[in-house]
Amino acid sequence: MFYRHSGELVALFLCPRSSIHWFSLHLSNDDRPPSARPSNEPLNPTILRPWRHLRPLLLFLAILGQSQAQGQGQNLQATPDPVDFGAIRPGESARESVRLTNSGSDRVEVHVETSGPFAAATGTLFVDANADTDLELTFNAGDPGTYDGALDLAMPKLFGSDKLHVTLTARVETPVLLVNPVRVAFNDVVVGATSALSVELANPTDVGIVIDALRVEPTDASFRLEEDGGGELAAGAKRHLTVTFAPDSGGPHTGHIRVSSVHLPDGSVTIGLQGSGLAPELATSPLPQVGFRLGPHDVGTTSQRYLTLLNQGLADLSISSIHTIGGGLSVSDSSLSIAAGEREDITLSYAPRYEGPLQGQIVLLTDDPQRGEVVIPVSGSAQVGPPLVEILNRSTIHFGAVPLGRLARQQVLLWNRGGSPFTAQLELEGGVHPEFELETGAALLQPGESVKVEILFRPKEIGDRRVGLSVQTETGTHRFELTGTGKFLQLSPTTYDFDRVPVGESVSAVIDLANIGNSDFTISRLQSTSDDFTLYTQASQDNKFLLPANSLRTLPLNVTFAPSTRGLSSGTMRIEGFWEEGTETLEMLLNGTGVAAEIELHPSGPLDMGYVVLGEVETRSIIATNTGDTALRVAANSLTQEVRLEPDAFALQPGESTTLKVHFSPDALGERFAQILLVSNDVHDKAQPIKVRGIGALETIDLTQITRVMASRKTPPEPTSASWNNTPLVLLDETKVDISFIIPDSLRQALIGRRIDIEWVQLDENYDPKGSARQATVHIYEDAEGHVLAEDLNLRLTEDGNKRVRMRLTTRSYPDAPPQTISQIFEAGGWKFEFEAKPLVSFLTIRPGRDYTNKDGNRVKGETERLIGLPGIAFAGWHNAENPSISGAHLTATGNVLEALSTTNAIAVSLGVAVSLYKDRLLFGFGYDIYDSRPRAKRKGTQDYIFTFKYSALF
Structure with a gap:
């Protein structure tokens, strides 16, 4: 047992006799005491000297250090490990805490050290027994990137300290704000109208962005933000802003939205705004600065001029009021609407009633933003002239067919265009007439005024009636002829209008047919000449109907109008019958207008989406227009999940268009067909299909990345490295080759549904x-x-x-796509050990001679034999038959079989070792005789060993 203390290695030896010997291994090359040597000086073992006096103390310290080493290092734990601060913005700081848990029974002192841009709240802390405490850590960095550091916790003990290492990671990422679109372009907008578009703000980073302000610049622009849009935009989040454009004048308008944030590198980003205002522009002829000069006119006469109004703007011009100021002035229209680029003419009439000058005006109130009110001056004068009477009737005044005893009225219209009064005289030829009567015989005409004189006609007999009328004016006598018919037959109404009826629907009406004539009429047949009008009231020879004269009774006719096409439909109802004068066929005109909504798509044919990768969406736009004359309501119904329409429901007024987006995402490979039915009130097709064609495809992959070659030879399959560049891969004989394909998560979408064709073919020696x-x-x-x-x-x-085998792997991303192909050559061979049983023929066999003693005791010198064509066999060897140099080592057996056949059947057999050359075809080796049955004299001392040079290619 060893303990290091103060630069020395103290060794404790436990001897078999239970005696303890202490030694101090001095780790220095000099005799300085340990306290005088630096602690980092290399320790070099020198001598081992006994140190017996401190034996009890050292034994106690060793046991104490051993217990501390086993206690503190195992009882203190730090969680979490590693500590991930996540992502922050440059210049900001992040805080995390590490919980230190002491599961031991003693209080632990912990020294804290950090590395990198990480800092701890304290350098030293204490963790009580069976307790835990939190250590606060701070990360702060200004440059983007990934930062790795470490938290080292040291627990001092008697000898050294125990350490606990915690990995620290953090990332600093620069915020990025993406704007879509980067420039908002509005379509042409009429002045006074408002258009709105959406702008998307996206934060693709892992850190949030605080948007300080959004404003439109310049402030007086015609653009406005509908939402505040400020605040924090979380990581990976998106925010939509609505921008409106309401031009107050015509022409182009520009501006931009400034998005300000202290977190952006440049402080802000801008979104361009542009739009064009459409405004009407009124031009008049004559100009307001010029006006009209009418000149002198006679009182009672009327003159006309034309005021030309031209809309030179890009929007429709609405003139809400047209009026005149001044006596005798009038205009033909009180309001008007002029399309862009069009012109209209207004008739200005001047009919003075009094003598004197004229200072008048024509006032136009328009929606032209530049010229809301236009005043055109009118000047002229009126004077008194002689009378000028005009009779505004034709030479023949018709009263038509009048029932007997009924009264009919007509009028003679007299107009004094002159400037003085005049009295006109009227008189019937022959004086008083029994059927025609004048209301008055004289009429006073003031200047500029007109008078109506009524003429009454009451026929007393059937037939035509006529009489002459004389009118005396300042120019002389004018003669007119009065005509009328005393008897007639007429049905009412003569026409009936069903107004507007949607195509495919029907409207029924009851028409009360009356005889307004003065003679009864019997109806024998009713018939409609148009298929759009169906008559449900029947009349025939067996079912006649009498219409009495003077509308005493009506015949209700039930008629249904069901238009089959759009537009005006006309037909006649033939009414056949008879009255006093004989048979008569009368007609009633039936009118109706078929209206319908009609949808027109552009492009009208099937949509070809082309090749679409599975999981991705391809979008095409089509234009839908209501070419009908009623409102169109459409709901989209997709027959498959692979295609959808946006929006899925819409409505169009007559002549209105909208843009539709067709989204296609194939669910499978190959050619895909889908349909969207536009269910609507279309006149022709209530469910008009949108046919969509596309080809599902897979993402292109690299076959070499997912292909694995497995080789097995009496063992479990193991992966084998293959270059797939047609360089032969040599494997051992009897090796089984399998192919497997790896499916990583990153390529799973591109592999699912894929078909891979494997083809292998044998090759000859030339690899054909x-x-x-x-x-x-x-x-x-x-x-x-x-x-x-x-x-x-x-x-x-x-x-x-x-x-030799060439293997080829082929796949396609979609049917009929260009193939992706890789290939590899596999070849059987290599070094192996096997029992060959291969026959040999020796070109040359040398049997070195060896001296021997004959039966007489004489020593005989041995002779060296050189033999050719000895047969043999190579029965085992470790070799590579394709190696062009040294091909292997073989165990061989050679015998004199041919010699035995020609002698006494004595045979000699030798076993040996041979080295093969040139693809195992040439062998060179040596052997030792293991059996020799020839006579001793024949053997001549060669029974010990042989050297052979063999050739085995023939076998």
């Missing part, structure tokens, strides 16, 4: 293929764990069979 190839297939399924063994490979290397 011979024979047919053998194949095996490996499928890696979802339940595969760890590795997958290629079954039914059945490859065993043998020198007399599968001596």
Whole structure:
């Protein structure tokens, strides 16, 4: 037993007789006392001197030190170990605590030391018996990176101290803030409208980022943030911000969002903003600075001018009010809407009623942000002129067909365009007429005014009636002819409109058919000429219906309108019957408009997603437009889980479009087909399909990384290193070769579902293929764990069979994909021990002679024999038959069999050892005779040993 004390090694020897001998091994090359030597000076053993006087004391100290070493070091434990401070930002500090547990019965003094950028709260602490205490640790570093350190706890004892080592790890990571998109681009927005887009803030690091402020710059820009967005963004978290754009003027608008944070390297990041405002711009002709000059006009006359309004902006122009200020002025429109780039003409009429100058205005109230109110001046003058009467009737005034005894009215319209009053005279030819009557015979016309004079017609007889009318004006007499019919047959209504009806639906109406004529009408047949209008009221020769005159009774007709296509549908209802004058066929016009929603997709054909790696998502965009004339409501229904539509439900007004995103993620390899049904109120297809085609593919892998070659030869399979570069891999004869594929977690997604084809073929000596190839297939399924063994490979290397084999492994990431192929050559051979039983022929055998004593007692000198063609056999050896130099060592047997056949059947056999050369074909060795039955004289002293040179290639 040895103890070190003050630079000396004290040895305690326990002798067999129970006596104790103490020695002090002085560890120094000089005679200085131990206290005078430095503690770090190398200890060099010199002499061993007895030290018998301090034997009891040293024995006590040794036992005491032994007990302390066994107690403190085992009783103090630190948890956790190792201590991971996690990730912090540069310049910040992190705190962790280590719990020290003393399971012993004595109080322990602990000295604390740390390394690296780690610090402890104290350098020394005490842990009471059967108690624990927490030691606070601090980590602080300014540069990014991974930091490793150690916490060393030393428990002093009588001789030295016990140490406890705890590993400390921490990381410093610079915060990174990712923005998507880095520039927000708004579409064109009409002035007064608002558009909103989303911006994503992402923290991909393991440390949080405190966002101090988010603001839009410049502050007077047309962009605004809807949320505060400040506060801490946790590690790996994302935050979405909504940015709105409400332009107050036309043209491009730019700005940016500044995201400020003290944790970012540059203090802030910016997100670009851009958009374009669309505003109307009104231009007038004439210009407001010019206005209208109407010149002098006669009172009572009317003149017209045209005010041209042009919208030179990019948005629709709305003119909410158009009015005039000034007597005699009027405009044709009180409000107007002008599309961008279009123009409209407004008629300005001037009809003065009084004499004098005109100072008027045309006032336009618009939504042009630059010109909300436009005032166009109008100037002119009015003067009194002579009367000018116009008769606004045609030369023939028709009263139409009037029932007998009924009264019909018509009017003669007289207009004084002149500037002075005038009285017009009216008179029927022949004086008073029994069926025509004038309301008045004279009419006073003021300047600019018009007068209506009524003419009454009450027929008394059936047939046409006519009379002349004379009107006297300032220009002379004007003659008009009054005509009317005293008898008629007419049904009402003559037309019926079903208004707008959705295609595929139907609307029924009851039409009350009345005879407003003065003669009864009997209906014998009702017929609709259009398939869109169905008549449910029947009339026939056996089922007639009488319509009395003067609408005394009506016939309710039940008609259903079911439009088959969009647009205006027209048809006629033929009403056949007879009255006093004979048979008559009347028609009622039926109108209706078929309306429907109609969805149009662009592109319209199937979506080809191409090759998509399993687990990834490929997205395509399509445009959906409502080309119909009613609101379109659509709900998407995916028939498989591999495809989905975003959004899955939407509505479009007529002419409105939206962008749809089709997401495709294949569940299996190969060609995949999916459909999304757009269930809607479309007129043609209530469930219009979106066909999606894609090819599921696996991620490209390196076969050499996952392929393992297992070799076994009467032993369990063991991995064998293969370079897969077609350099022959030599294995022992009778070695069984197996292939397995490792499935690491990092490549599991790329391997599951993969097919690997294994093919091996025999090679000749020139490494050219011979024979047919053998194949095996490996499928890696979802339940595969760890590795997958290629079954039914059945490859065993043998020198007399599968001596050389080329193995090829092929896989594809998806069907019809370019193959990934690796290959390796395996060859049977190498050094081995085996029982060969290989026949030999000796080219030359030398039997050295040895002297012997004959039967007469005379000593005879032995003769050396040189023999050719002795047969033999190599029955065992350790060799490599493919080695071109020294091929191995063999145990051989050689005999004079041919000589025995020609003599007395005496045979000699020798056993020996031979070294083979050049692929085991040439052997050179020596042997010793173990049997020789020839006569002594024949043997001539050669019975002891032989040297042979043999050739075995012929066998």
